[in-house]
Amino acid sequence: MTTTSSADSTRIAYTRTGSGPALVLVDGAMCYRGSSPNDALAKELATHFTVYTYDRRGRGASGDTGPYAVEREVEDLAAVVKEAGGEVFLFGISSGVALALEAARNLPVTKLALYEPPFIVDGTRSRVPPGYAARLDQALQEGKRGKAVKLFMTEGVGLSAAMVATMRIMPFWAKLKKVAHTLPYDTALVIEHQTGEPLPSAWPEVQVPALVIDGGRSPDWMRHGVASLAKVLPSAEYRTLPGQTHIVKAPALAPVLKEFFLA
Template sequence: MATTTVTSADGTTIAVETAGDGTPVVLIGGAFNDRSTVAGLAAALAPHVAAVTYDRRGRGGSDDKDPAGFRVEREVEDLAAVLAHVGGSAGVFGHSSGALLALEGVLSGLPISRLAMYEPPVIVPGTRPAPPAGALERLRALTEAGDRDAAAALFLTEQVGVPAEVVEGMKSGPAWGFMSGQAHTLGYDVAVSARNADPRDARLAAIGVPVLVQNGGAGEAWMAEGAAALAASVPGARHEVLPGEDHAVLQRPENLAPSLAAFFA
C-alpha cells in the first residue's frame, strides 16, 4: 500500500492510502470509521482496481482546520482533494453515512464516475422515528467540552436508535475506546445524514452516473426500505440485496467485494 497526504481547500491535511492498480475507486467509511475499517475491503478489491482509502477529517492521520464546524461542504472539499490526487476522476463507494457523503459529492458535481452505496441511513417516513432535532448542537457542545464518551453515547442512542442500557454495556467492551476516539467527528455524520435523509429527494433525479444501492438481507427493515426507495429515485440505479448480510458488512469484505469489483470494473 502507498500512503501519502493531500491538502483540502481549508488547509486540512487528509491521509490517503492506495492498494492495487487500475481504475481508482475511493472507499468511504461512516460513523466511528477511519481508513483502517475499510482496509479489508480495499485489500479484497486491490486485485481488480486501485482501492483508495482515506481518513475523513479529524480521524486517524487527518487533522481538521475547522473543528466542530461540522460543515458538509468541508468534507466534500476533502473528497475533491482525494479525487484530484488519484487522477481527477474515480468511482466512489460509501458505507452508511459515508455513502451519503459520496452521494453529496455526486450532487455537488465532483468528478465521480460511478457511485456505490451500502445501507445509506435514509428514512422512508413511517419505517422508524426520525432522529431528535438539535443533535448537531448537542454534539458540538460535547465536542467542545472534550466529552467523547457522552458524544458517542448520544449518537448511538439518538441517531442509531441503540437502547441506552445497551450503550452502557458497550462502554466496557473492547471496541469502545476506538469508538469514543472518533466521537469528536460524529457531527459530520449527523450533518451529512440530515442533508440527505429523504430517499425521495427531488435532487436525485438529476444524477447521471451509474449508481448501485445495496443493503443486507439480514439487516434492519428500515434500511432495506430506504435503500430501495433511494435506488428508485435515481434514474437507472440498481438495487441489490446481499443475502445474509447486515450493517457490519465491512467486517466481512469477502461478501461485499465481488459485487463492487463487477460494478466498478
C-alpha cells in the same frame, strides 16, 4: 501512507493499494484507516482496482481545519480524486453514502456504489429526535465524549440503551470516543434524510450509473431507506446481499462491486 492538501490546506491522509482503475472508498461515522470495514474491502478489491482509502477530516492522520462544512468534506474528497488521476469509481458506506452523493454532483465520478445509508423514510423506525444535533454539540463542548457517542448510538443509530451500556465496557469504546468530535460532521450529512418522510429527488445531478445495496438481515427501516434511494436516483439499480447486515463482510460485498464497476 501519503498525504495531500484540501482546498483549505487541510492535510488529508490516504493509502493507495492494488492496480487497475481507480476506486475511492468513503467511510461512515467514526471510521478511518486502521479502524474501518473499508480496510478489509480494499484488500479484496486490490487485485482488480487501484484502491484509495483515506481519513476523513478530523480522523486518523488527517487534519481538521474549522469551521466544519459539508463543502469542505467534498473538497477533501476532491483532493483524493485528483491524486487518483482525476476520474474514479466511488464507493460510500453508511453516512459516507451521503458524502459520496454530494461529491458525485460535481466530481469526475464514472460509477457510484452505495451501501446502507442511515436514511429514515417511513414509520418503521422513529425519526431522529428534535434537538439531537444540539445535544450532541453540547456534550462535545462540555468535553463529554462518551456521552456524545452514547447519544449517537441511541438517538442517531437507534440502538437500545442496554446494548450501548454493554458497548461502553468493550475495548473499542475508547477508539469511538477518540473521534467523537466528528459525529456532528456525519450528522450534518444525513439528518435531513432522517425525518421519517419519503426521500425527495435530492440528487438529480447524479446521472452516473449507481448501485445501491443493502443486507438481507438489516432492519426494515434501513432497507426501506436503501430502496427509496435507489428509486430517486436517476440511474440506479438496487441489490440485496443475503445474510448480510450493516456490518457487511468484505468477501460478500467485493464480488458485487467488482461486477458492477467492471461491467
